[in-house]
Amino acid sequence: MKLNSINIEPKAGIDAISIFVPNKYFSLETLAKARNVDKEKYTIGLGCKKMSVLSPFEDPVTMAANAGMELLEKNDIDPDEIGYVIVGTETGIDASKPIAVYIHEMLGLNTNCRCIDIKNACYAGTAALRNALHWTLSPGSRGKKALVVTTDVAFYNLRSAGEPTQGAGAAALLVSKNPGLLSIDLNNESVYTREVMDFWRPNYSNTAIVRGHYSLECYLEALEHTYKNYKKYTNLSFDDFSHFIFHTPFPKMASKAFKQMLKMENIDFDNFDRLFSQKVANSLIGGSELGNVYTSSLFLALNSLIEFGQAAEGRRIGLFSYGSGSSAEFLSGFFEKDISQWSHNTSLTEKLKNREAISYDRYVLYRAAYEQRMKEGYYGDDQPSENSRFVFRGVKNHQRQYSYFPCTSSKKEEIADQIDKN
Numbered sequence: 001m002k003l004n005s006i007n008i009e010p011k012a013g014i015d016a017i018s019i020f021v022p023n024k025y026f027s028l029e030t031l032a033k034a035r036n037v038d039k040e041k042y043t044i045g046l047g048c049k050k051m052s053v054l055s056p057f058e059d060p061v062t063m064a065a066n067a068g069m070e071l072l073e074k075n076d077i078d079p080d081e082i083g084y085v086i087v088g089t090e091t092g093i094d095a096s097k098p099i100a101v102y103i104h105e106m107l108g109l110n111t112n113c114r115c116i117d118i119k120n121a122c123y124a125g126t127a128a129l130r131n132a133l134h135w136t137l138s139p140g141s142r143g144k145k146a147l148v149v150t151t152d153v154a155f156y157n158l159r160s161a162g163e164p165t166q167g168a169g170a171a172a173l174l175v176s177k178n179p180g181l182l183s184i185d186l187n188n189e190s191v192y193t194r195e196v197m198d199f200w201r202p203n204y205s206n207t208a209i210v211r212g213h214y215s216l217e218c219y220l221e222a223l224e225h226t227y228k229n230y231k232k233y234t235n236l237s238f239d240d241f242s243h244f245i246f247h248t249p250f251p252k253m254a255s256k257a258f259k260q261m262l263k264m265e266n267i268d269f270d271n272f273d274r275l276f277s278q279k280v281a282n283s284l285i286g287g288s289e290l291g292n293v294y295t296s297s298l299f300l301a302l303n304s305l306i307e308f309g310q311a312a313e314g315r316r317i318g319l320f321s322y323g324s325g326s327s328a329e330f331l332s333g334f335f336e337k338d339i340s341q342w343s344h345n346t347s348l349t350e351k352l353k354n355r356e357a358i359s360y361d362r363y364v365l366y367r368a369a370y371e372q373r374m375k376e377g378y379y380g381d382d383q384p385s386e387n388s389r390f391v392f393r394g395v396k397n398h399q400r401q402y403s404y405f406p407c408t409s410s411k412k413e414e415i416a417d418q419i420d421k422n
């Protein structure tokens, strides 16, 4: 018998989602001009329009805190409800101290809360979600909810093939029992691991090292393996999935992935355009605007589908998560009753509109500042504001310096006195 949303018990999944979209972006058309490349190579060949760029007072911690803060505030979540914070990232800022502990403080969470980071290239976001799902169902969670946060900066060498696929962003998910937004089918999972050198970033390097075309092959191999096994384990067919969302290093990768699935299904390629626009296209809008957001990529695709697509209660979506190196998973979930409130109403459209384009010179300047982010030094006296609640101010005495407004905490006034941690 096929699985459906009604007979999956116990239920756990995503109750709320928030994406942090950096305020600055750099246009791929401008980059193409600077690199003397046909702009269609980037906009059509890769499917990218813009890349998010961090300004010097932002870093993976401020992005994560922004995503988490919006999630709590917009959904009226008491910080005391959170018992577990799991951050998925491959842009760590310390070999020892987790980003989760910084944002625990910045969000004013209860001390009775476990906080950890997970690293596994882009797959770390899905690994964090899996971990959170199992914890919420365990008796030890005592009804508390988990906060999954993903945060990354995709950063390649200037003039490298990967440069047009750069990006930055963060996502926050509230993970709970009986979720209102998306329940995950916990009875089934299909995973894949194979040691490959397709993409990696040694500790001494700011930029990733990539065997670009080989990485595409590794991604597609992992998809083939996990999708085939998922169908075998569940007895589901292609038509049982209303939508597919993919890890999206650049939007064209998702169309290559979907083509591969059609090939496996023996579906005539004449149907590609129709099926792609029905099942995939809307989930790629965020990725084309922000670039590769690594661990947040799958969640940005989910948010895009909800904002721009036809997400409806009871529909099953297939999710493919890939992390270089490599680890991958195919899983699925069902939209739940609250989807009607979220559909076309996630604020992603507004966030994409309210951004500022930067020039090539500023792009180069911000890159240079980003490259200094691990070194001792101050970038300025920027103070938090309504638009920029968390400010990275540099590194002093080997300690990262942040200023912020932790506004959701029940201890709001007490903590507000310490706004400037210096």
Ligand code: HMG
Binding pocket: 038, 040, 041, 042, 044, 045, 046, 090, 121, 122, 123, 161, 162, 163, 164, 165, 198, 199, 210, 211, 212, 213, 215, 216, 219, 247, 248, 249, 250, 252, 253, 292, 294, 322, 323, 324
């Ligand atoms: P490249 O070699 O410069 O590009 O870099 P290309 O020559 O392959 O061209 C790209 C596409 O543009 C091709 O389309 C061209 O035909 C087309 P395709 O044949 O593939 O369909 N094209 C044009 N189209 C229209 N008009 C034109 C034109 N010219 C060419 N004038 C590459 C491409 C992806 C290799 C590079 O961007 C790269 O190295 N990116 C980084 C690695 C990456 O994103 N890998 C993806 C899979 S691995 C992954 O997803 C994991 C990751 O997220 C990291 C993690 O897990 O942590 C990266």
